[in-house]
Amino acid sequence: GQQLNQSPQSMFIQEGEDVSMNCTSSSIFNTWLWYKQDPGEGPVLLIALYKAGELTSNGRLTAQFGITRKDSFLNISASIPSDVGIYFCAGQGNDYKLSFGAGTTVTVRA
Amino acid sequence: GAGVSQSPRYKVAKRGQDVALRCDPISGHVSLFWYQQALGQGPEFLTYFQNEAQLDKSGLPSDRFFAERPEGSVSTLKIQRTQQEDSAVYLCASSLSQNNEQFFGPGTRLTVL
Numbered sequence: 001g002q003q004l005n006q007s008p009q010s011m012f013i014q015e016g017e018d019v020s021m022n023c024t025s026s027s028i029f030n031t032w033l034w035y036k037q038d039p040g041e042g043p044v045l046l047i048a049l050y051k052a053g054e055l056t057s058n059g060r061l062t063a064q065f066g067i068t069r070k071d072s073f074l075n076i077s078a079s080i081p082s083d084v085g086i087y088f089c090a091g092q093g094n095d096y097k098l099s100f101g102a103g104t105t106v107t108v109r110a
Numbered sequence: 111g112a113g114v115s116q117s118p119r120y121k122v123a124k125r126g127q128d129v130a131l132r133c134d135p136i137s138g139h140v141s142l143f144w145y146q147q148a149l150g151q152g153p154e155f156l157t158y159f160q161n162e163a164q165l166d167k168s169g170l171p172s173d174r175f176f177a178e179r180p181e182g183s184v185s186t187l188k189i190q191r192t193q194q195e196d197s198a199v200y201l202c203a204s205s206l207s208q209n210n211e212q213f214f215g216p217g218t219r220l221t222v223l
Contacts, residue, residue, distance in 0.1 A: 004152075045213075090152070095208075097158075098155065100154070
Protein backbone atom coordinates (compact mmCIF):
# COMPACT_ATOMS: atom_id res chain seq x y z
CA GLY A 1 0.00 0.00 0.00
CA GLN A 2 0.93 3.64 -0.34
CA GLN A 3 2.69 5.34 2.49
CA LEU A 4 2.15 8.93 1.40
CA ASN A 5 -0.80 10.99 2.64
CA GLN A 6 -1.77 13.63 0.09
CA SER A 7 -4.29 16.39 0.73
CA PRO A 8 -6.68 17.71 -0.18
CA GLN A 9 -8.19 14.84 -2.10
CA SER A 10 -9.92 17.28 -4.45
CA MET A 11 -10.39 20.97 -4.90
CA PHE A 12 -12.42 23.37 -6.96
CA ILE A 13 -10.68 26.52 -8.07
CA GLN A 14 -11.57 29.65 -9.91
CA GLU A 15 -9.34 30.91 -12.64
CA GLY A 16 -6.74 33.23 -11.20
CA GLU A 17 -6.75 31.68 -7.73
CA ASP A 18 -3.68 30.23 -6.05
CA VAL A 19 -3.75 26.51 -5.28
CA SER A 20 -1.90 24.63 -2.59
CA MET A 21 -1.57 20.92 -1.86
CA ASN A 22 0.71 18.88 0.34
CA CYS A 23 2.02 15.47 1.03
CA THR A 24 3.24 13.81 4.22
CA SER A 25 5.00 10.54 4.76
CA SER A 26 5.84 8.21 7.61
CA SER A 27 9.17 7.54 5.89
CA ILE A 28 12.09 9.76 5.03
CA PHE A 29 12.71 10.35 1.34
CA ASN A 30 15.81 11.59 -0.48
CA THR A 31 13.84 13.02 -3.37
CA TRP A 32 10.35 14.48 -3.64
CA LEU A 33 8.64 14.72 -6.99
CA TRP A 34 5.41 16.29 -8.17
CA TYR A 35 3.58 14.93 -11.22
CA LYS A 36 0.46 15.91 -13.16
CA GLN A 37 -1.70 13.33 -14.87
CA ASP A 38 -4.29 14.21 -17.49
CA PRO A 39 -7.11 11.77 -18.36
CA GLY A 40 -5.89 8.86 -20.42
CA GLU A 41 -2.25 9.83 -20.05
CA GLY A 42 0.66 8.88 -17.86
CA PRO A 43 2.05 11.15 -15.14
CA VAL A 44 4.30 13.99 -16.30
CA LEU A 45 7.00 15.34 -14.01
CA LEU A 46 6.48 18.96 -12.92
CA ILE A 47 9.10 19.57 -10.27
CA ALA A 48 11.83 17.51 -8.60
CA LEU A 49 13.32 18.33 -5.19
CA TYR A 50 16.60 16.80 -4.04
CA LYS A 51 17.53 18.49 -0.79
CA ALA A 52 15.77 19.03 2.54
CA GLY A 53 14.54 22.61 2.78
CA GLU A 54 14.86 23.17 -0.97
CA LEU A 55 12.36 25.54 -2.54
CA THR A 56 12.07 25.22 -6.31
CA SER A 57 9.97 27.04 -8.90
CA ASN A 58 8.93 26.10 -12.41
CA GLY A 59 6.90 28.91 -13.93
CA ARG A 60 3.77 29.32 -11.83
CA LEU A 61 4.60 26.21 -9.80
CA THR A 62 6.53 26.29 -6.53
CA ALA A 63 7.37 23.27 -4.43
CA GLN A 64 9.28 22.73 -1.21
CA PHE A 65 11.07 19.74 0.28
CA GLY A 66 10.29 19.69 4.00
CA ILE A 67 13.13 19.96 6.50
CA THR A 68 12.17 16.68 8.15
CA ARG A 69 12.31 15.01 4.69
CA LYS A 70 8.86 13.62 5.40
CA ASP A 71 6.74 16.22 3.66
CA SER A 72 6.43 18.47 0.63
CA PHE A 73 4.00 21.02 -0.72
CA LEU A 74 3.13 22.30 -4.18
CA ASN A 75 1.71 25.73 -4.93
CA ILE A 76 0.19 26.83 -8.22
CA SER A 77 -0.19 30.57 -8.60
CA ALA A 78 -2.78 32.37 -10.75
CA SER A 79 -4.42 29.15 -11.94
CA ILE A 80 -5.56 28.81 -15.54
CA PRO A 81 -8.01 26.29 -17.08
CA SER A 82 -5.25 23.95 -18.25
CA ASP A 83 -4.18 23.43 -14.63
CA VAL A 84 -7.12 21.05 -14.31
CA GLY A 85 -5.99 17.49 -13.71
CA ILE A 86 -4.73 15.15 -11.03
CA TYR A 87 -1.55 16.05 -9.18
CA PHE A 88 0.54 13.38 -7.50
CA CYS A 89 3.37 13.65 -5.06
CA ALA A 90 5.98 10.93 -5.08
CA GLY A 91 8.87 10.14 -2.82
CA GLN A 92 12.04 8.28 -3.67
CA GLY A 93 14.30 6.74 -1.06
CA ASN A 94 17.70 5.17 -1.52
CA ASP A 95 16.53 3.07 -4.44
CA TYR A 96 14.73 3.68 -7.70
CA LYS A 97 11.19 2.97 -6.47
CA LEU A 98 8.70 5.81 -6.48
CA SER A 99 6.01 5.84 -3.79
CA PHE A 100 3.02 7.89 -4.87
CA GLY A 101 0.27 9.68 -2.98
CA ALA A 102 -3.36 9.09 -3.92
CA GLY A 103 -3.55 12.36 -5.84
CA THR A 104 -5.28 15.73 -5.65
CA THR A 105 -7.94 16.31 -8.30
CA VAL A 106 -8.12 19.96 -9.38
CA THR A 107 -11.27 21.14 -11.12
CA VAL A 108 -12.09 24.62 -12.33
CA ARG A 109 -15.27 26.06 -10.83
CA ALA A 110 -17.52 27.46 -13.53
CA GLY B 111 11.78 12.17 -30.22
CA ALA B 112 9.27 9.47 -29.39
CA GLY B 113 8.25 8.97 -25.79
CA VAL B 114 7.28 5.76 -24.06
CA SER B 115 4.54 3.95 -25.92
CA GLN B 116 2.25 1.22 -24.67
CA SER B 117 -0.16 -1.11 -26.39
CA PRO B 118 -2.95 -1.83 -26.38
CA ARG B 119 -4.33 1.33 -24.81
CA TYR B 120 -7.44 -0.51 -23.67
CA LYS B 121 -8.00 -4.18 -23.03
CA VAL B 122 -11.13 -5.94 -21.92
CA ALA B 123 -10.69 -9.52 -20.76
CA LYS B 124 -13.01 -12.13 -19.41
CA ARG B 125 -12.09 -13.49 -16.01
CA GLY B 126 -9.65 -16.34 -16.44
CA GLN B 127 -8.14 -15.09 -19.72
CA ASP B 128 -4.44 -14.38 -20.12
CA VAL B 129 -3.37 -10.90 -21.27
CA ALA B 130 -0.11 -9.42 -22.52
CA LEU B 131 0.68 -5.73 -22.28
CA ARG B 132 3.51 -4.19 -24.26
CA CYS B 133 5.84 -1.32 -23.48
CA ASP B 134 8.24 0.40 -25.89
CA PRO B 135 10.61 2.53 -23.83
CA ILE B 136 12.51 5.57 -25.00
CA SER B 137 15.43 4.45 -27.14
CA GLY B 138 18.63 4.12 -25.12
CA HIS B 139 16.92 4.01 -21.74
CA VAL B 140 18.50 1.31 -19.64
CA SER B 141 15.92 1.24 -16.87
CA LEU B 142 12.31 0.17 -17.28
CA PHE B 143 9.59 0.11 -14.65
CA TRP B 144 6.03 -1.21 -14.49
CA TYR B 145 3.43 0.35 -12.20
CA GLN B 146 -0.19 -0.54 -11.46
CA GLN B 147 -2.67 2.30 -10.93
CA ALA B 148 -6.04 1.41 -9.44
CA LEU B 149 -8.96 3.77 -9.96
CA GLY B 150 -8.61 6.87 -7.82
CA GLN B 151 -5.13 5.94 -6.60
CA GLY B 152 -1.56 6.75 -7.42
CA PRO B 153 0.66 4.30 -9.29
CA GLU B 154 2.20 1.44 -7.34
CA PHE B 155 5.51 -0.15 -8.24
CA LEU B 156 5.40 -3.63 -9.75
CA THR B 157 8.81 -4.46 -11.19
CA TYR B 158 12.10 -3.03 -12.46
CA PHE B 159 14.46 -4.00 -15.30
CA GLN B 160 17.99 -2.87 -15.95
CA ASN B 161 18.58 -3.77 -19.57
CA GLU B 162 17.30 -7.34 -19.88
CA ALA B 163 17.77 -8.20 -16.21
CA GLN B 164 14.75 -8.12 -13.94
CA LEU B 165 16.36 -6.79 -10.77
CA ASP B 166 13.25 -6.29 -8.67
CA LYS B 167 9.86 -7.95 -8.88
CA SER B 168 8.85 -7.29 -5.30
CA GLY B 169 5.72 -5.37 -6.29
CA LEU B 170 4.13 -8.09 -8.43
CA PRO B 171 0.91 -8.97 -6.58
CA SER B 172 0.88 -12.68 -7.35
CA ASP B 173 2.59 -15.37 -9.36
CA ARG B 174 0.00 -14.80 -12.08
CA PHE B 175 1.98 -11.68 -13.01
CA PHE B 176 5.08 -12.09 -15.13
CA ALA B 177 7.25 -9.52 -16.89
CA GLU B 178 10.08 -9.87 -19.37
CA ARG B 179 12.45 -7.70 -21.38
CA PRO B 180 14.44 -10.28 -23.36
CA GLU B 181 16.53 -7.93 -25.50
CA GLY B 182 16.77 -5.03 -23.10
CA SER B 183 14.33 -2.86 -25.01
CA VAL B 184 10.64 -3.76 -25.40
CA SER B 185 9.00 -5.22 -22.31
CA THR B 186 5.88 -7.31 -21.88
CA LEU B 187 3.79 -7.65 -18.75
CA LYS B 188 1.75 -10.82 -18.78
CA ILE B 189 -1.12 -11.58 -16.47
CA GLN B 190 -2.39 -15.13 -16.40
CA ARG B 191 -5.89 -16.20 -15.41
CA THR B 192 -7.02 -12.60 -14.93
CA GLN B 193 -9.23 -11.73 -11.97
CA GLN B 194 -11.54 -8.76 -11.48
CA GLU B 195 -9.12 -7.23 -8.97
CA ASP B 196 -6.53 -7.01 -11.76
CA SER B 197 -8.59 -4.24 -13.38
CA ALA B 198 -6.38 -1.15 -13.36
CA VAL B 199 -4.22 1.05 -15.54
CA TYR B 200 -0.79 -0.47 -16.10
CA LEU B 201 1.88 2.16 -16.59
CA CYS B 202 5.34 1.65 -18.00
CA ALA B 203 8.16 4.11 -17.36
CA SER B 204 11.74 4.28 -18.59
CA SER B 205 14.80 6.23 -17.57
CA LEU B 206 18.41 6.64 -18.68
CA SER B 207 19.52 4.91 -15.52
CA GLN B 208 17.84 3.88 -12.31
CA ASN B 209 18.10 7.23 -10.55
CA ASN B 210 17.28 9.49 -13.49
CA GLU B 211 13.86 10.94 -14.23
CA GLN B 212 11.29 8.29 -15.08
CA PHE B 213 9.22 9.06 -18.18
CA PHE B 214 5.81 7.43 -18.21
CA GLY B 215 3.83 5.98 -21.07
CA PRO B 216 0.09 6.59 -21.47
CA GLY B 217 -0.79 3.29 -19.84
CA THR B 218 -2.98 0.34 -20.72
CA ARG B 219 -6.40 0.31 -19.10
CA LEU B 220 -7.29 -3.30 -18.31
CA THR B 221 -10.87 -4.19 -17.46
CA VAL B 222 -11.60 -7.73 -16.34
CA LEU B 223 -15.24 -8.73 -16.55
